[in-house]
Amino acid sequence: MDNRKTALYDFHVAAGARMVPFAGWDMPVQYPAGIKAEHIATRTTCGLFDVSHMAQISLDSVGDDKAADAMLAQLTPTDLGLINEGRVRYSMFLDDNGGVLDDLMIARLDGRLQLVANAGRADHDIAHLKAHLGEHVRMTVHDDLSLIALQGPKAATVLEDLGIKLDVDMANFAFMDIRHATLMGTKVTLTRSGYTGEDGFEISIPNTAVVEITTALAAHNDVHLVGLGARDTLRMEAGLPLWGHELSETINPVEAGLGFALSKRRRDAGDFPGANPILADLNNGPARKLVGLLPEGGRPVRDGTILKHGDEGDETEIGFVSSGGFAPSLDAPAAIGFVSAEYAQSGTHLIADTRGKPTPIIVADLPLVPHQFYRG
């Protein structure tokens, strides 16, 4: 079966992108500038990403205006009542063992709930939602919409330079807000969020207008096209989880450092899937923790690598690397991974069991690069 193509496929090819298969889509992994340059451009000016492979889903309540909230409350640890009109929250689908089926964003706009889910889990998530819809919730999967991300310190001024019309001042439009906007004559939906650790926006645009808008954005002096390669290095430095690496059915949110996503009211009620094991970890501390890892000697340490502690010949296996590679902002190799709680202290010296010779590796606090979210 052929991979799916986003509405920007021809745009990427014309821009010289190297296209690779990713989660059933043909996506740009990098442009001619290369991963390092694309990464640094995002941290210093502004990066433009096609993330249309992610699933955009709406849930409408029919005949019972709280039905969609009640349904999502069954599947997530989020207090839906906290998501006011115009706001977004990070959430996850949990299973009864406390494992994570996927992470997602939930927004409320015009009274309807809008979800963005991972491309690689879209089929799973849509089936999971469908199984719980009931008669009062209607689900729409928006294949007619593209999604682009504009990330970096110049993102807001770039949108203003393109004459974006918002019903709120940019200065009052903060991290995790969602608004309607008009950009180049097209009605778009704008979220101040992203997956890089920088200030920035995710912009939902009709497929019919996305090439024109993306072309205009890319023509701006401060904007650089960025592929999935740098998207991964950016999110790794920012300590942001990727399902299948830092989140999975066998990793619970507390271990992954995502306790903030467990709403207080839901914790107190203990009424979400997997509440027992998750709350036990929350109260007693998890057996393993997600940490930053800085390899010594210049050689990257990749995901799946076993982490050990102890003197040579007498080492104990104490964890594993969940994402690893190179951190362009640090100009050094970096990784993130899970270690037994007693070794999670920043500065702890560990050994990565790399092919050939072991690599000394030091535990570091996450994020490896400070977040720059705009809090207003």
Add this chain to the structure above:
Amino acid sequence: MIKYSEDHEWIDLNDDTGTVGISPHAIEQLGDIVFVELPDVGINVDKGDAVAVFESVKAASDIYSPASGEIIEVNTALLDDLTAITPEAAMDCWLFKVKVSDASDLDDMMDDAAYKAMIA
């Protein structure tokens, strides 16, 4: 004459000294190179042994010796500036020299035209 392997190594054999590197195509496919490990001088290698490592931002790639013999020199100057390893400079960025024990090791390798046809 320079010959190429299916794994994108090139070898330039003069008398019994083979100078080995990787092709412009291979460097382009790797993307930004962030770490290179070269073999130790003096070791004996067999044709097909993984003797060096290139790490890009995304992945690690083994480099295989195209011929059996002794490693007699490595290009440590490469390690001073990895950003100089570009497709344009590929044929100057040799990695190691191997004292080839049997020149027939190169018989199954491709000439320039055959290699270009393979990657086309």
